[in-house]
Amino acid sequence: MLKKALASVLSEKESEDLISAFDQIGDIIIVRIPDTLLPKKKIIGETLLNEVKIARSVYYQASDVEGDFRTRNLEILAGEDNTETEYKEFGCKFIVDVEKAFFSPRLSTERERIANLIQEGEIVTNMFAGVGMFSIMAAKKKKCTVYSLDINPVASKLCEKNIELNKLAGKVISINGDASKIIKEQLENKSDRTLMLLPERSDEFLESAISTTKNGGTIHYYSHIHADKKSEAGKLSEAHYLQVTPVKSEILSSKIVRAVGPRYYQTVVDVKISK
Ligand SMILES: C[S@@+](CC[C@H](N)C(=O)[O-])C[C@H]1O[C@@H](n2cnc3c(N)ncnc32)[C@H](O)[C@@H]1O
Structure with missing residues (x-):
């Protein structure tokens, strides 16, 4: 039509x-x-x-x-x-501002995957949470507590609105500021699961992610990777993670999240860390 x-x-x-x-x-x-x-x-x-x-x-x-x-x-x-509108995904409502804070409808499958992996009672640190898409979906689906961090004040304010809209006060906690600083000041060894959805800068923030994650906890490490063959992108990002990580890690899985350019992919590696 x-x-x-x-x-x-x-x-x-x-x-x-x-x-x-x-x-x-x-x-x-x-x-x-x-x-x-x-x-x-x-x-x-x-x-x-x-x-x-x-x-x-x-x-x-x-x-x-x-x-x-x-x-x-x-x-x-x-x-x-x-530029502000209401968006619905898997039974959750979100106020998003498509210009003033990051938002992508193209990550919905990944949001659902993460929400499904969370176990009842988990504490989650979402380091780069935007308006709280992953945090809210997770807390709506599973009994868990999510610390939802973002440096953009507009994103953190919208996250607060979205917590209210989805009746998740106390289950999702929005904190505005630099993730490294917040973790150092209040979230060391807190989380069973840590999300790193800032793929361009994952290596820079890996130490903070490890610092907020408990021994035996899981990190979802997102990155951008060049791969001549699409089927190799997951394995290449696993190899990259293992090269940069300072801690003993067990790879749980890896996959392409989406294509971001010709032979260029956003990937995620799920790892269990020991420290
Ligand atoms: C790719 S977006 C992901 C947003 C969200 N996870 C989602 O899927 O909708 C990355 C977010 O990281 C935030 N950010 C960038 N640097 C940061 C930092 N140092 N500490 C905390 N958040 C940061 C940005 O403001 C942006 O909202």
Whole structure:
């Protein structure tokens, strides 16, 4: 239907590329547009707004996800200019701000995987928690306590709102600041499970992750890895982890989370540490 609507504006190949490159988050659509199609961006925005029934705003993603807060610049193409929206995933509700705090709908399978792994009664440190997506899903699904850390004040505020919205006060605790500093000051040897979802900087924060994790606890170590063969990406990230870790570690599993470029993957290695 969308392809048909775009047919008056774009060629078939152009509309196929465009459709595979847009995200719908609540009532917001975010579209990446190749440079060759930029002169048509307004009409693309208006067509998407008219055709996607529940869309309220259409934004063009004008930069990559960047900086310490992992945020992106958005430019309004059509509809209301308001980057905050409500998003639902696996029975949880979230207020997200698609410009001021990191959010990706493309991590939902990984969020579900982690929530399933958590055992009743666990304490979890989510070092780079954003608006609390992993933390809230985990605490909604399992009886556990999650420390949800983020350096971006907007992300931490939204995480607080989301804790309230999902009635998880006391089960998810939002703390704003640098994860290393917070761990050093209040969370050493606290967690049964630690999440490191800042794949670009995992090596830099590995010591802090080890420091917050109890002896025998699990770390989910995310990283970005080049692999000529997709089937080798998991094993390559295991080898990288084993090379950089200062502690005895048992690899539990590894996998690709998503492709992030040509022959470039975001991976996760689950490890049990001894210290
Ligand atoms: C890739 S996002 C992941 C967010 C979240 N886990 C999710 O999946 O929605 C990385 C997050 O790390 C936060 N961050 C960056 N440096 C940090 C630091 N030193 N301490 C705590 N959080 C940090 C950013 O603000 C961003 O929200």
